[in-house]
Amino acid sequence: MDVLSIxxxxxxxxxxxxxxxxxxxxxxxLVDYNKYNARLAAYVAPIWEITGTFSVFxxxxxxxxxxxxxxxxxxxxxxxxxxxxxxxxxRDSFLxxxxxxxxxxxxxxxxxxxxxxxxxxxxxxxxxxxxxxSGYGINIAILASNYWFMLSNPFNILMFLxxxxxxxxxxGIFFNIRNIDLVLASFIAFMGLFLFTTxxxxxxxxTAIASNLYLLVPSVALLLIVLxxxxxxxxxxxxxxxxxxxxxxxxxxxxxxxWLFGGSINITSYLAPSINSPYLAAIIIFGGIFLAVALGxxxxxxxxHRENAGNDDxx
Amino acid sequence: xxxxxxxxxFTMGFSLAVHIALVLVGIFLxxxxxxxxxxxxxYKDKYYLVLSRRLSTAFVIFFAVGTASGLLVAVNLLFLxxxxxALASQVAILPVFLEVFAFFMESIFLAIYIxxxxxxxxxxxxxxxxxIVVLGAALSAIFxxxxxxxxxxxxxxxxxxxLQTGNVIVxxxxxxxxxxxxxxxxxxxxxxxxxxxxxxxxxxxxxxxxRSKSKDEKQYYKRGxxxxxxxxxxxxxFSIVTGILSIQSLYYLQPEKYAAIELNLVSQPDxxxxxxxxxxxxxxxxxxxxxxxxxxxxxxxGSVNGTVPGLNQxxxxxxxxxxxxxxxxxxxxxxFLIGIVMFVALARQLLRKDMFEMxxxxxxxxxxxxxxxxxxxxxxxxxEFGRQPWIIYNVxxxxxxxxxxxxxxxxxxxxxxxxxxxxxxxxxxxKGVFSKRPLLDELR
Numbered sequence: 001m002d003v004l005s006i007x008x009x010x011x012x013x014x015x016x017x018x019x020x021x022x023x024x025x026x027x028x029x030l031v032d033y034n035k036y037n038a039r040l041a042a043y044v045a046p047i048w049e050i051t052g053t054f055s056v057f058x059x060x061x062x063x064x065x066x067x068x069x070x071x072x073x074x075x076x077x078x079x080x081x082x083x084x085x086x087x088x089x090x091r092d093s094f095l096x097x098x099x100x101x102x103x104x105x106x107x108x109x110x111x112x113x114x115x116x117x118x119x120x121x122x123x124x125x126x127x128x129x130x131x132x133x134s135g136y137g138i139n140i141a142i143l144a145s146n147y148w149f150m151l152s153n154p155f156n157i158l159m160f161l162x163x164x165x166x167x168x169x170x171x172g173i174f175f176n177i178r179n180i181d182l183v184l185a186s187f188i189a190f191m192g193l194f195l196f197t198t199x200x201x202x203x204x205x206x207t208a209i210a211s212n213l214y215l216l217v218p219s220v221a222l223l224l225i226v227l228x229x230x231x232x233x234x235x236x237x238x239x240x241x242x243x244x245x246x247x248x249x250x251x252x253x254x255x256x257x258x259w260l261f262g263g264s265i266n267i268t269s270y271l272a273p274s275i276n277s278p279y280l281a282a283i284i285i286f287g288g289i290f291l292a293v294a295l296g297x298x299x300x301x302x303x304x305h306r307e308n309a310g311n312d313d314x315x
Numbered sequence: 316x317x318x319x320x321x322x323x324x325f326t327m328g329f330s331l332a333v334h335i336a337l338v339l340v341g342i343f344l345x346x347x348x349x350x351x352x353x354x355x356x357x358y359k360d361k362y363y364l365v366l367s368r369r370l371s372t373a374f375v376i377f378f379a380v381g382t383a384s385g386l387l388v389a390v391n392l393l394f395l396x397x398x399x400x401a402l403a404s405q406v407a408i409l410p411v412f413l414e415v416f417a418f419f420m421e422s423i424f425l426a427i428y429i430x431x432x433x434x435x436x437x438x439x440x441x442x443x444x445x446x447i448v449v450l451g452a453a454l455s456a457i458f459x460x461x462x463x464x465x466x467x468x469x470x471x472x473x474x475x476x477x478l479q480t481g482n483v484i485v486x487x488x489x490x491x492x493x494x495x496x497x498x499x500x501x502x503x504x505x506x507x508x509x510x511x512x513x514x515x516x517x518x519x520x521x522x523x524x525x526r527s528k529s530k531d532e533k534q535y536y537k538r539g540x541x542x543x544x545x546x547x548x549x550x551x552x553f554s555i556v557t558g559i560l561s562i563q564s565l566y567y568l569q570p571e572k573y574a575a576i577e578l579n580l581v582s583q584p585d586x587x588x589x590x591x592x593x594x595x596x597x598x599x600x601x602x603x604x605x606x607x608x609x610x611x612x613x614x615x616x617g618s619v620n621g622t623v624p625g626l627n628q629x630x631x632x633x634x635x636x637x638x639x640x641x642x643x644x645x646x647x648x649x650x651f652l653i654g655i656v657m658f659v660a661l662a663r664q665l666l667r668k669d670m671f672e673m674x675x676x677x678x679x680x681x682x683x684x685x686x687x688x689x690x691x692x693x694x695x696x697x698x699e700f701g702r703q704p705w706i707i708y709n710v711x712x713x714x715x716x717x718x719x720x721x722x723x724x725x726x727x728x729x730x731x732x733x734x735x736x737x738x739x740x741x742x743x744x745x746k747g748v749f750s751k752r753p754l755l756d757e758l759r
Contacts, residue, residue: 052382053422057415059389064412067404074397079722085390086733089383093737096379097744100372102751147722272405276488279409287416294423301427304434 001257004065004271007284009253011058017245018051019122020163024171026118027164029111037111039175041099048095050295055088064280069270076138076145077131080124087121126163130156134202135262155201158193165190173230174241180231204263208255215255219248317724320717323395326727328699332692333734334388337381339691342456343512343546344374345425345448350542353442362535364437365757371445372752373745375429380741382422387730395723399706399716405483406472407465407491414458421451453505460504463698464497468568469707477710499564503557510550511691514653517543518684521677531758540671540680547683548661551654558650559614565701566615569708570624571633572701577611578604578640582625586611590644594637632704639701642693649690653683 001009025040063070091114098110127150131137137150150156168186172179198206209216222244229237258267272280348367355363393400403411424447435441465471471490472483520539527533565573574582578589578601588611592604612621626634656679663670670676706713 047426048379050419050422050426052379052386053415053419056382056386056389056418059386059393060408060411060415063393063400063404064408067401067408070393070401070404071397074394074400074718075720078394078718078720079726081390082387082394082726083729085383085387086729089380089387089733089737092379092383093741096376097740100376100748101744103747106747272408275485276405276408279488280412283409283412283416287413287419290416291419291423294420294427298423298427298430301431301434305430308433 001254002268002271003281004277005257005267008058008061008065009250009257011054011061013246013249013253015051015054015058016249017242018047018054019125020167020245021171021174021242022048022051023118023122024167024174026115027167028171028175028177030115030119033108033111036175036177043175044095048092050298052088052092064276065272066267066270067272069267072140072143072265073132075143076140077128079145079147080128080150084121084124084128087117087124090117091121122163123160126160127151127156130159132260133205133256133262135260135264136201138261140261140264153201155197158197158201162190162193162197165193170241170245173226174238176233176238178233183230184227202262204259205256212255215251219244219251222247317721319719319721319723320714322723322727323717324713326723326730327391327395329727329731329734330384330388330391331695333738334381334384335692335695336688337377337384338456339508339512339515339688340377341374341381342452342508343516344370344377345421345445345452346509346546347513347516347539347542348374349442349445349449350546351538352437352445353439354538354542356437356439356442360538361758362531362538365754366535366539367437367445368432369749369752369754369757371429371432372748375425376741376745376748378422378425380737384734385418395718396706396713396716397718399711402477402483402707402711403462403465406469406485406488407462409488410458410461410491414455417451417454417458419451421448421455424448424451456505456508457501460501461491461494461497463504464500465491465494466707467500467698467702468495468497469710470494474710496564496568499557499561502553503561506550506553506557507691507694510547510554511687513543513546513550514680514687515684517547518681518687521680521684524671525674525677529755532754535754535758537671544657544660544671544680548657551650551657554650555654563615566624569702571626571629572635572639573615574624574626574629575635575637575639576643576697576701577623578637579611579623579625581627582622584612584620584622585609586615586621586623588614589640592640594640635701635703639697642697642700646690646693646697649686649693653686653690656680656683 022044025044028036029040094110094113094117098107098114101107101110131150134155136153136155137147138145165186169183169190171177172183172186177183195206198209222240226237226240226244229240259265260267348370351363351370352367354360355367424444428441428444428448431441431444435444470493471487472485476482476484517540520536520543524533524536524540527536562573562576565576573579577586578592578594579586580594580599580601585608587606587608589601590605590607592601594601609619611623612619615621615623656676660670660676660679663673663676702708704712704714706716
């Protein structure tokens with residue numbers, strides 16, 4: 001993998017990990033608002049704006065790293081992505097509204113809108129991801145899209161179900177939903193769906209995974225740690241969930257790399273002009289250092305805030 | 316069949332118009348929060364401290380909608396104008412990339428600011444944290460304006476080769492930071508944004524001041540007026556200075572835009588300044604205008620004999636829509652009127668009359684708030700309409716950059732509906748939030 005592709009993949013894996021956990025929060029809120037609201041708000045409230053900013057970062061880095069791919073992507077995915085953005089606007093807005101409204105009936109209604117729009121936005125974004133890997137629903141030769149097929153093809157539906165199971169599994173552990181049977185069943189369902197779908201509808205990806213199984217060792221190791229800690233009800237379990245998701249998603253991207261659209265396009269031939277690379281790298285390094293320091297300080301402030309919880313809180 | 320380019324233009328224009336209004340608030344609010352908290356600590360003034368606290372709640376809610384709206388604008392750029400982004404991403408992406416880090420700075424430190432109210436409290440350290448948000452917001456505006464400046468005066472690649480072959484040969488990736496129009500456009504955008512944001516809030520505080528019955532409430536809103544007025548005053552001064560420089564720079568950098576704004580049909584010396592006027596394309600003449608002889612040449616070149624560009628020097632297909640002349644006139648007249656109000660108000664204040672207490676000024680400030688919104692939206696429209704038919708001046712037309720998919724038509728309608736939903740709800744929620752937190756309770 002080249003450097004720009006690594007940065008792009010790392011960003012995407014990080015962003016998708018955050019969104020998967022947020023999707024989990026949205027699902028549990030819809031399942032039982034009264035039971036889970038306080039627990040989930042403690043996670044969602046401090047980070048939703050950072051997740052939103054990460055989305056912009058990924059979009060811009062994609063534009064910077066793969067400028068020659070933009071015409072193609074901009075033409076064939078206009079409907080699902082703009083529709084997804086519309087749902088993200090509603091998600092952000094109603095999440096903020098629910099956080100501050102201080103009226104339980106309205107807060108409940110706004111949380112419902114937040115939950116539903118989050119699920120719809122993620123469904124559309126996963127549809128684009130599925131299509132960009134498999135090529136289902138688009139014709140690269142004439143730059144045309146069949147949106148109905150893109151949304152409804154079995155690969156997309158089954159992959160979304162697989163992701164949904166992954167969401168139940170990871171968010172169940174992250175938010176400490178003590179329903180061990182459900183959490184474990186969701187993981188088994190995820191694995192079954194994922195393997196069947198790739199084997200049946202995208203054999204090239206299945207083969208890439210099957211022939212490089214050793215690359216899954218970090219994911220499997222983290223998975224075992226997470227499961228062991230969850231079963232023991234260890235209070236630090238959640239700290240391993242995000243790394244597990246991140247490593248697994250990054251591995252997934254690595255297996256698919258460098259092919260897009262079912263193998264029709266090699267992404268490396270669409271990379272940014274090399275004259276831009278040193279400047280992009282410099283911005284990433286210095287920006288990354290700044291971000292790490294700022295986020296570290298944020299986590300520290302969050303820690304202090306929680307220690308002071310119970311007093312007269314600002315929010 | 317409907318023309319997708321029209322819907323691309325409409326969707327982009329509508330999203331940007333809404334986003335600009337949100338950005339005004341997003342850029343001005345952290346500044347007033349910072350100043351209010353600083354003054355509150357410095358003078359141990361509870362009104363300033365409560366002002367900063369209440370405004371920070373409003374800021375977070377605005378920020379949520381603004382972030383999502385900004386993401387939609389970024390996505391619109393890619394999906395409505397894929398050819399444009401394909402070129403811009405190779406030549407002019409660095410400031411956009413930096414803008415994201417400035418945006419990160421803003422969002423992370425806003426979260427830190429909010430969550431440190433309890434732990435750090437009202438201290439200068441807390442003021443410094445919101446100061447970083449102010450810096451992040453300003454840097455975001457600067458970096459994104461660099462892209463717009465580059466669209467007005469593209470540099471950094473071999474334009475002749477691109478026009479001939481379509482191949483992009485980047486010659487200087489850093490040139491986008493110093494594109495010719497940027498040195499004027501960036502200060503002008505900053506000045507007008509702070510000016511319009513502060514005038515908008517000045518109008519709000521003036522309205523609330525007049526409505527308030529209690530002495531405490533009046534003190535609170537008066538402090539809001541004081542800070543907003545001070546920033547508006549500085550903003551209007553720099554807006555006028557940079558505005559004059561901006562129109563002068565068009566003379567050299569975008570002469571068609573200049574000629575359309577001034578409604579110059581022919582290039583000539585001793586050119587009059589036209590106010591108003593109706594252009595007839597049948598007779599190729601202008602009627603019903605107010606003409607001030609020689610003034611335009613003097614303003615643009617410093618000499619009555621100076622020759623100004625005219626539309627006759629360019630093929631008609633490259634003429635911007637001539638409505639930019641009327642829009643420009645509206646902008647100048649509004650700016651002039653608001654400027655007069657601000658300086659008269661300042662004069663009253665300097666004459667030791669407390670003009671903040673005078674109902675006439677409150678009413679004038681309310682009118683100025685409405686005028687400021689029209690002014691900034693109109694200003695951006697002059698900039699964008701004035702560059703037509705180009706999306707990148709003399710390089711790429713809007714029509715050739717547009718996504719020609721019919722899919723955009725329902726999406727354009729949907730985007731309008733979504734904004735029509737979330738913006739009223741935003742104000743409804745703000746009203747709900749503050750009705751549950753009565754001002755007098757917080758002041759006590």
